Amino acid sequence: MINQWREERILIWGKTYPELSSKYNETVCTGGTLENGNFIRLYPIPFRYLSDDMSFAKYQWIRARIKKSEDDPRPESYKVDPQSIILEEKISPDKYEWFERKTHIFHNETNTFNSAESLYAENRNSKKSIGFVKPFKIDKIFIEKRPQADYETFYRKFKQNKEKNKQVELFGELTMQEIKELQFISNRFKVQWSCDRPDCTGHDMCILDWEVYELQRKIGEIETLERLKSILLSNEYNIGFFLGNFRLHPTAFTIGGLWYPKKSNLAPNLKLF
Numbered sequence: 001m002i003n004q005w006r007e008e009r010i011l012i013w014g015k016t017y018p019e020l021s022s023k024y025n026e027t028v029c030t031g032g033t034l035e036n037g038n039f040i041r042l043y044p045i046p047f048r049y050l051s052d053d054m055s056f057a058k059y060q061w062i063r064a065r066i067k068k069s070e071d072d073p074r075p076e077s078y079k080v081d082p083q084s085i086i087l088e089e090k091i092s093p094d095k096y097e098w099f100e101r102k103t104h105i106f107h108n109e110t111n112t113f114n115s116a117e118s119l120y121a122e123n124r125n126s127k128k129s130i131g132f133v134k135p136f137k138i139d140k141i142f143i144e145k146r147p148q149a150d151y152e153t154f155y156r157k158f159k160q161n162k163e164k165n166k167q168v169e170l171f172g173e174l175t176m177q178e179i180k181e182l183q184f185i186s187n188r189f190k191v192q193w194s195c196d197r198p199d200c201t202g203h204d205m206c207i208l209d210w211e212v213y214e215l216q217r218k219i220g221e222i223e224t225l226e227r228l229k230s231i232l233l234s235n236e237y238n239i240g241f242f243l244g245n246f247r248l249h250p251t252a253f254t255i256g257g258l259w260y261p262k263k264s265n266l267a268p269n270l271k272l273f
Helices: 099-105 116-126 148-164 210-219 221-232
Strands: 006-015 019-021 025-034 039-045 060-068 077-080 086-090 130-133 137-145 187-194 203-206 240-245 253-259
Touching: 006 039, 006 099, 006 253, 019 148, 025 240, 025 253, 039 060, 039 130, 116 130, 116 240, 116 253, 137 221, 187 221, 203 253, 210 221
Parallel strands: 039 077
Antiparallel strands: 006 025, 006 060, 019 025, 025 039, 060 077, 060 086, 130 240, 137 187, 187 203, 240 253
16 A cells, blocks of 8 residues: 555644754654544654744644655654644643543553553564553652763764755755754753552653753753652652653653643543543
8 A cells, every 4th residue: 555645633742852863954753642542653843943833732733744654663653744734722731630631642542551561562562662651659850961972973963964954955945044053952851660560670761851851941950850850759640651662772662751630539530540
């Protein structure tokens, strides 16, 4: 069957911090849920270069033309035509543990797992590369310095892209003179957590959620760490992680998005939660 473009309606639940790319200059990995309940990964998206009428927020519905990525074997990975993006309604948080968001994002039970180990097993079985897991216990949130090699790779890609893209159009009408500066994130926020099963030996994962690093840019690193602790280590919130793996390292999962509605006795009961 020919891999053709098709229009889909997608509810966005996650965006990772932009990364430099030798092929696409700068990319953002975006997670969302289709109307049929399937999780989807949209990559690459030149998010910071989208016009205002195409720049979407978390928990916003969009329409876009997508097709299965031919160079990424992960079943959830799709390419998107950025120029086809149409913004639709946003789903605001509510006092019912984000119930409306929950009903749209999680109505396909195959996307939710009772442990990271269950997601890993499904990855070995079907190559599933995105799943939602609620941690049983969060032990620690901390900052870890990235290795020097990460900065060297970042700087090398920056220099390569600068040379390669001189006088060359990017993403339609963008030229090198219009390329935006991208801050290298020298540290990562990490979470140590465990699942509710006897064979879980614990997990040590980076948070890649753009929302977290944008907060760091605004209020500072230590202040952001304290904000994360005040939410993730509190009994007041119903915490969950959107986990995703890497194309080149399919067994390595990380936190691509955070789920953190305040707990409420008013929240209708859902089987998934």
